[in-house]
Amino acid sequence: MNTPRCDLTQAWAALRGHYEAHGRAFDLREAFARDPGRFDALGVEAPGMFADLSKNRIDAASMKLLLDLASECRLEKRRDAMLAGAAINTTEDRAVLHTALRAPRGQGPFSDEVHGVLDAMLAYVESVRDMRTSGIRHIVNIGIGGSDLGPQMAVLALEAFVHPALSLHFVSNVDGHDITSVLRHLRPAETLFVIASKTFTTQETMGNAQAAKAWFAAHGGTDTAKHFVATTTNVAAAAQFGIDTTFGFWDWVGGRYSLWSAIGLPIALAIGADNFRALLAGAHAMDGHFATAPLAKNLPVLLGLIDVWYRNFHGFTSRSVAPYHQGLKRLPAYLQQLEMESNGKCVDLDGNALPFATSPVVWGEPGTNGQHAYFQMLHQGTDVIPVEFLLVKHPTHDLADQHTKLLANGLAQAQALMLGQRTDQAMAQRAPTAAKSLAPDIVARHRTFPGNRPSTTLLLERLTPHSLGALIAMYEHRVYTSGALWGINSFDQWGVELGKALCSDLLPRMASGDTQGLDASTSGLLRRLLD
Known part of the structure; x- marks a missing residue:
């Protein structure tokens, strides 16, 4: 798409000039004094x-x-290209269609596929929430990044809508303290684990998933297929793990934009099918605002x-x-x-x-x-x-x-x-906790607020x-x-990849102690950890 970068435009140069002439010294207090209608104009x-x-x-x-x-x-053209499903993620040659996940049936790209997964997932949700037959009281979501941050944020935000007999837990960190602090309070028969990994290979997620499975078996758990569900596209790997129930999504769903997809399963389990559809409807309403x-x-x-x-x-x-x-x-x-x-x-x-x-x-x-x-x-x-x-x-x-x-x-x-507090205003006030030995003008300067923030x-x-x-x-x-x-x-998110690659090199060194080829700092730290 032929669109100019911001700093190569005439508007950018004009903004630079405007900032130097007016923006740098702009004062909010003066702006409100000049314009009594400022609130209405900028609401x-x-x-x-x-x-x-x-x-x-x-x-x-x-x-x-x-x-x-x-x-x-050409922001509007770029926006429209995203919403239409153009491959705007150029480095991975992918469309960016999280908006399709919340479009009503028949109104967005891939609608049949999206609503097929959504309907199946929400039917499963209601079966789990029927506790008389499922026996489930605890949901443990195991994911990381977008598979954790979005669902966890949403479940906490919607606490008033969560099933009163369900407890939601989120495990993301590969640090064993994270999952052990959750598991010690649970019973296998009452627990459902949601393993959220698109590829079913994410290091942190699969490490925690294996720990959960081992805990489940060690504490008398039976029927892994009933107590573990996966949101993944790697159905074969999930089946090998012992999971029969999976809900997939697509490569045009980025991790940090994925809570609207099957990754939102823990949200739906918490708040129910109707409320999850309301969450999607609210997002779709904002999509319409952004588009029009x-x-x-x-x-x-x-x-x-x-x-x-x-x-x-x-x-x-x-x-x-x-x-x-x-x-x-x-x-x-x-x-x-x-x-x-x-x-x-x-x-x-x-x-x-x-x-x-x-x-x-x-x-x-x-x-x-x-x-x-x-x-x-x-x-x-x-x-x-x-x-x-x-x-x-x-x-x-x-x-x-x-x-x-x-x-x-x-x-x-x-x-x-915005308002701050001038030094003369501070001088006119009594500061009961201020040191009596300090001169009033010194105290006042400590209690001056620049404002205009x-x-x-x-x-x-x-x-x-x-x-x-x-x-x-x-x-x-x-x-x-x-x-x-x-x-x-x-x-x-290529910035995430380098550390992963270096970790793969360091993991066998943690066992062998081999420091050959490492920089001095990493080598020294590795030796101290292994001593």
């Missing part, structure tokens, strides 16, 4: 959510130039453009995600893989070295926990770090007072980051399967937007 409605973009360092001029950049980079909304009102596109503005012009190196909902506590970890594995690239589609930065570091913790951990740095540290607040208007519990406090804290943190607030009415599906799909399309502008392949 965006999308399926399942409202986004307040008004606390970002953008104005009408910068947004116009960013939209010009999207147009010049004008770019100026297209939430994933606008967020992706702001990401480029911050990364490549303001030079911000990270973004903090602060979900003010305990159910979303694993969302930052999920987004780390989604964004950093997708866009952590240093060459363009033609293999040319990039002269600009790509993915920021994505990190965070739930509010209000984060306020007592790293928010000190957000408010007074030397780096400006954009923050993403997620607020949910209606909780699924009845502790109204606590929810009010939670929401007030989220609003207050975004307000404080940007944030986005995403507001959901409720956290439901439908709204969660929309939220996840929004993030997927946002990541694609920035990756498309950067001219990179957001759907491969």
Whole structure:
């Protein structure tokens, strides 16, 4: 596809000039003072959510130039090619069709195949959830990367919808402490293991699967075929393991985009078939928004453009995600893989070295926990770090007072980051914990906040399967937007491969002690481990 890379466009040069003239010194407080309608102008409605973009360092001029950049980079053409099933993953010659997994029957590519697997999987789900006949009380998902992060995040987020008699467990780390801490609380007769590995060869997953199978047999388990199920395309390997029930998926489903496929089996087991279909429907609604909304009102596109503005012009190196909902506590970890594995690239589609930065570091913790951990740095540290607040208007519990406090804290943190506190304001306040021996002006400087620190607030009415599906799909399309502008392949992950290859070389050396040909550091560490 003949599309220019962002830095080779006229819009990029115009953005550089605009940043130097207006963007570098942009002040949010002054912007709000000049424009009382700023909140309304920069509020965006999308399926399942409202986004307040008004606390970002953008104005009408910068947004116009960013939209010009999207147009010049032919973002809409690239988006449409992805949705149509073109092989946009050029390094692996694959289509990228996670959107097809949530398209209604008859409305997406490969619809018969997709819905055939979906129907079979959900029928199986309901048979397991019928505990009078299945006897299953515990589900253990064994996977890693996209086979773990997405399902685990979603199950935790939808805890209010989980079958009350089912307990979900997730094992990913090859470190034996991970699986042993889960198994010690289980009984074989009540446990179903889900082995999630596309090839049924993933080192960490198969190591844990073998450990689970050995535990199952050692503790009196019988009928492996009943208590183990696989989400894989390697049916023969699963059968050799002793698994009869498998659900497959396709090479156009990338790992970090796979929770909509059979990899979502643990989600479906947790919340049931109807709620899983609602999750898919929410994602499909966001797909429609991404595909049809004008770019100026297209939430994933606008967020992706702001990401480029911050990364490549303001030079911000990270973004903090602060979900003010305990159910979303694993969302930052999920987004780390989604964004950093997708866009952590240093060459363009033609293999040319990039002269600009790509993915920021994505990190965070739930509010209000984060306020007592790293928010000190957000408010007074030397780096400006954009923050993403997620607020949910209606909780699924009845502790109204606590929810009010939670929401007030989220609003207050975004307000404080923007407004800051001047030294003269701090001088006028009493600081009861300040040292009495310090001069008031010194104390005041310690209590000065620079402000003008940007944030986005995403507001959901409720956290439901439908709204969660929309939220996840929004993030997927946002990541694609920035990756498309950067001219990179957001759907491969060659950076994961080198470490795997070197590990395969080191494993036999762990047994033999052979250090020949190793660098001095690795050789020295290996000897210390084996001594």
